[in-house]
Amino acid sequence: MSYKHNVGYKLNVDYKQNVGYKDLEFDRDSIFLVTGGAGFIGSNLCEALLDMGYQVRCMDNLSTGKRENIEGFLHNKNFTLIEDDIRNLEACLVACEGVDYVLHQAAWGSVPRSIEMPLLYEEINIRGTLNMMEAARQQGVKKFVYASSSSVYGDHPVLPKKEGQEGKLLSPYALTKCVDEEYGRLYKELYGLDTYGLRYFNVFGRRQDPYGAYAAVIPKFIKQLLNDEQPTINGDGKQSRDFTYIENVIEANLKACLAPSEAAGQSFNIAYGGREYLIDIYYELCKALGKEIEPIFGPDRPGDIKHSNADISKAREMLGYAPEWSFERGIQAAIEWYRENL
Known part of the structure; x- marks a missing residue:
């Protein structure tokens, strides 16, 4: 266990080198629909698919996604922007017409915000996802892949987190993702729609928004340190995450x-x-950015899980998932991207 260590991060990483998914092959005329495609994860999916030469439809109402994330794709002949809302079933039906694969990323994130706005989270994350599954079913989509979350593990204390060993849910956000997974199961069992729920564990990287009260911790720390601001760490910093x-x-x-x-x-x-402690990450970012700024420690956030670490054996065995990017390699690339783009 480490709460301060001396491993520095080397910069100058090309994030497009040695990415194994570039070798994956689909039918050349395949059409992908990425919901939430102007967001952090969605825009990166759009970029990857366009780089591979496939047709991409991006559906986003730009409530949390940003046009600047997809600005570079708008003149690509293989890219189509559908500026609409997943709460609109008719729009979902139109978006899914002729589509082979749906990558459903559209949702509102943030555990603390969901505690403040549970009704909105139900409307977007549950009803919106159900609209998309139903549209995919009616339009004959081959595969429906959707974003779930590690928050579904709730207060279950055992590490690493393993599918089938969930605890009591701690936030409306976690509840919405749990309901999405149940609908995913039912749509496979009742209607034959191939659905795959991906429980993301603290995703970070280029285009992740560092601004706002609900910004993710890594981009927020980087932005504040670059601006010589004193960041606040919720809790004692000894919480761990599988970034x-x-x-x-x-x-x-x-x-x-x-x-x-x-x-x-x-x-x-x-x-x-893997498993990284927040306080370690903070001091390593200070070192990488040449800063000596002590953080402020604030209260724990309601709904947050203290420790998170994933068992990925099921994804390895059933999906062929073989992640190549360690935390150390990823944080190098993220630091460089934010240095160039903030």
Whole structure:
């Protein structure tokens, strides 16, 4: 266990080198629909698929996604932006017409915000996801891959987290993702729609928003340190997370699209399988950015899980998931990206 250590991060990492998913092959005329495609994860999925030469539809109402994330794709002949809302079933039906694969990322994130706005989270994360599954079913989509969350493990204390060993849910956000997974199971069992739930563990990387009260911790720390601000750490900093670089998440989504039907209707941990302590990450970022700023320690956030670490064996066996990006490699790339783009 470490709460301060002396391993520095080397910069100058090309995030597009050695990514195994580039070798995956779909029919050349395949059409992908990425909901929430202007968001952090969604825009990276769009970029990866366009780089591979596939047709991509991006559906986003731009409530949390940003047009700047997809600005570079708008003139690509293989890219189509559908500026609409997953709460609109008719829009979902139109978006899914002729689509082979749906990568459903549209949702509102943030545990603390969901505690403040439970009704909105039910409307977007549950009803919106149900609309998308129903549209995919009616339009004959081959595979429906959707974003779930490690928050579904709730207060279950055992590490590493393993599918089938969930505890009491701690937030409305976690509840919405749990309901999504149940609908995913039912849509496979009742209607034959191949659904795959991906339980993301603390995803980070390029284009993740560092601004706002609900910003994720890594981009927020980087932004504040670059601006010589004193960050606040909720709790004592000794909480641990299985931080997962964006390239691993892209791989998981694409491999789920190629997974056998026998794996459908289930959920899978998507992580690297590591464990990093928040206070370690903070001091390593200080070192990498040449800063000596002590953090402020604030109260624990309601609904947060103290420790998180994933068993990814099920995803390895059933999806062929083999994450290549360790936390150390990913944080190097993230630091460099934010240095160039903030």
